Amino acid sequence: MARAGLTPQRLTQAGAELADEVGFEQVTVSALARHFDVKVASLYSHVKNSHDLKTRIALLALEEMADCAAEALAGRSGKDALTAFANVYRDYARAHPGRYAAAQLRLDPETAAASAGVRHAQMTRAILRGYDLAESEQTHAVRLLGGTFHGYVSLELSGGFDHSAPPAAVSWTRIVDALDALLRNWPAAPAAPAPSAAPSAPAQNDREI
Amino acid sequence: MARAGLTPQRLTQAGAELADEVGFEQVTVSALARHFDVKVASLYSHVKNSHDLKTRIALLALEEMADCAAEALAGRSGKDALTAFANVYRDYARAHPGRYAAAQLRLDPETAAASAGVRHAQMTRAILRGYDLAESEQTHAVRLLGGTFHGYVSLELSGGFDHSAPPAAVSWTRIVDALDALLRNWPAAPAAPAPSAAPSAPAQNDREI
DNA sequence: GTAAGTTGCCTAAAACCTGTAGGCAAATGA
DNA sequence: TCATTTGCCTACAGGTTTTAGGCAACTTAC
Numbered sequence: 208m209a210r211a212g213l214t215p216q217r218l219t220q221a222g223a224e225l226a227d228e229v230g231f232e233q234v235t236v237s238a239l240a241r242h243f244d245v246k247v248a249s250l251y252s253h254v255k256n257s258h259d260l261k262t263r264i265a266l267l268a269l270e271e272m273a274d275c276a277a278e279a280l281a282g283r284s285g286k287d288a289l290t291a292f293a294n295v296y297r298d299y300a301r302a303h304p305g306r307y308a309a310a311q312l313r314l315d316p317e318t319a320a321a322s323a324g325v326r327h328a329q330m331t332r333a334i335l336r337g338y339d340l341a342e343s344e345q346t347h348a349v350r351l352l353g354g355t356f357h358g359y360v361s362l363e364l365s366g367g368f369d370h371s372a373p374p375a376a377v378s379w380t381r382i383v384d385a386l387d388a389l390l391r392n393w394p395a396a397p398a399a400p401a402p403s404a405a406p407s408a409p410a411q412n413d414r415e416i
Numbered sequence: 417m418a419r420a421g422l423t424p425q426r427l428t429q430a431g432a433e434l435a436d437e438v439g440f441e442q443v444t445v446s447a448l449a450r451h452f453d454v455k456v457a458s459l460y461s462h463v464k465n466s467h468d469l470k471t472r473i474a475l476l477a478l479e480e481m482a483d484c485a486a487e488a489l490a491g492r493s494g495k496d497a498l499t500a501f502a503n504v505y506r507d508y509a510r511a512h513p514g515r516y517a518a519a520q521l522r523l524d525p526e527t528a529a530a531s532a533g534v535r536h537a538q539m540t541r542a543i544l545r546g547y548d549l550a551e552s553e554q555t556h557a558v559r560l561l562g563g564t565f566h567g568y569v570s571l572e573l574s575g576g577f578d579h580s581a582p583p584a585a586v587s588w589t590r591i592v593d594a595l596d597a598l599l600r601n602w603p604a605a606p607a608a609p610a611p612s613a614a615p616s617a618p619a620q621n622d623r624e625i
Numbered sequence: 626g627t628a629a630g631t632t633g634c635c636t637a638a639a640a641c642c643t644g645t646a647g648g649c650a651a652a653t654g655a
Numbered sequence: 656t657c658a659t660t661t662g663c664c665t666a667c668a669g670g671t672t673t674t675a676g677g678c679a680a681c682t683t684a685c
Contacts, residue, residue: 209680210632210633210634210680211631211634212635213633213634222469227433232421233670235670235672236671236672236673237670237672238671239421245634245635246634246635246636247635247672247673248634248637248673248674248675249633249634249635249673251672251673251674252632252633252634253633255669256672256673257672257673276645283525291488308464311570311574313574313575316575316579319575320579326577329664344590345479346580346581346585346587347586347590347594348594350568350571350584350587350591351564351568351587351591351594353567353571353576354564354567354568354569354570354571354591355560355563355564355567355568356567357567357570357571358562358563358564358565358566358567358570359560359563359564359567360561360563361520361563361566361567361570362559362563362566364520365520366522366525366528367562368559369525370525370529372555373555375559377556378555378556378559378560381553381556381605382556382559382563384603384606385556385557385560385598385602385603386604387603388598388602389594389597389598392597392601393594393597394593394594394596394597396590397593402658418651419651419652419661419662419663420663421662422662422663444641444642444643445644446641446642446643447642452661454664455663455664455665456642456643456644457644457645457646457664457665457666458662458663458664460643460644460645460663461661461662461663462662465643465644466642466643468645501653526682545649
């Protein structure tokens with residue numbers, strides 16, 4: 208019988224496309240086998256298991272996002288860079304919701320460390336060079352940007368902004384403006400507490416619900 | 417034979433607990449049946465199907481989060497309210513990762529409109545009363561806060577901050593500080609573009625990757 | 626060109642999850 | 656007590672995951 212020409216790369220690519228069409232959750236070894244018109248068991252020579260397949264799709268998505276971001280950042284700095292970076296993030300998620308969901312897959316530490324997620328974080332840090340932040344504040348700012356971009360896009364994709372005005376794109380622009388303003392006027396860190404002093408701001412809510 | 421005393425409520429509650437133990441993804445009708453030491457088919461008299469079960473867990477989580485937030489907000493305003501609200505959000509997610517994941521389930525519009533998610537959004541808006549924002553900017557600010565809180569917590573839970581200093585709790589505090597500063601110095605909206613003018617800032621990246 | 630070795634896809638089968646249909650027994654209530 | 660409702664059951668059909676082992680199609684070496 209003719210061979211289908213399966214490879215891990217082709218499976219990953221097809222899996223990514225399938226994810227964008229029907230959602231990352233629906234990407235299954237069976238569905239992929241149907242797509243290649245091949246028996247399910249055949250795929251197990253190319254990917255270890257279902258989780259391996261999903262991980263490969265996640266890594267592909269992270270790679271693509273980092274590539275887009277790198278291209279968008281080239282030659283830009285300051286607010287221009289921040290805006291370009293933010294838009295790449297949102298545009299990618301909207302164009303490729305399945306891959307974007309894949310990129311959110313929790314990777315085991317070694318895989319994550321070897322992924323393009325690291326490049327992404329480095330680029331976020333590079334953007335901050337256009338702002339005047341103390342070294343000790345940079346990680347906080349990186350996490351703020353990462354969290355905000357991811358959170359906003361994630362809420363938008365899940366339909367959270369669908370039924371209220373204004374359109375999500377308008378808020379997005381204003382939010383990037385606001386983050387730019389925030390980075391230019393980053394609040395001073397509070398004085399470090401004396402070593403033996405009680406914590407200055409106890410958690411306000413740590414009870415079990 | 418003795419009856420197990422199943423009800424939709426008990427199933428939902430047990431499902432929520434199971435989600436916190438093994439992850440929302442792993443909550444299945446079968447697993448729940450095992451928990452009650454009952455045959456799988458028996459559950460289908462109480463919940464319509466697997467999706468119905470998950471939706472009920474999501475609604476429970478949204479309800480609990482809104483209750484916690486309401487309690488934390490009582491008697492507070494300004495930065496105090498912002499901090500309390502933010503901490504409720506993060507603390508709930510850390511204490512109940514499975515329920516938190518459930519709360520992210522995409523609900524159909526009617527279900528979402530009837531859920532406690534609405535209350536949550538109203539509380540966010542209430543917090544903004546402590547700041548001096550133009551009416552037209554409030555929705556943007558609500559979306560910024562929602563996105564940032566959700567995004568940060570989501571990244572933290574998925575382990576994104578595990579392998580870098582400082583601890584996630586430290587950045588969290590600084591980020592809430594920064595958001596407070598931002599809300600107190602919200603940047604002016606740019607002048608509205610003339611009706612027939614070209615868009616002032618074309619998207620920087622809308623190509624297909 | 627052909628024999629040997631490798632690779633690729635196959636069949637078969639076990640285990641688990643979802644969901645439907647119909648049945649019997651326990652609870653309820655007149 | 657008898658009829659009805661309710662709750663959990665058995666049985667079954669269909670789908671996904673994963674392993675084991677087999678044969679045919681490629682590749683390579685002589």
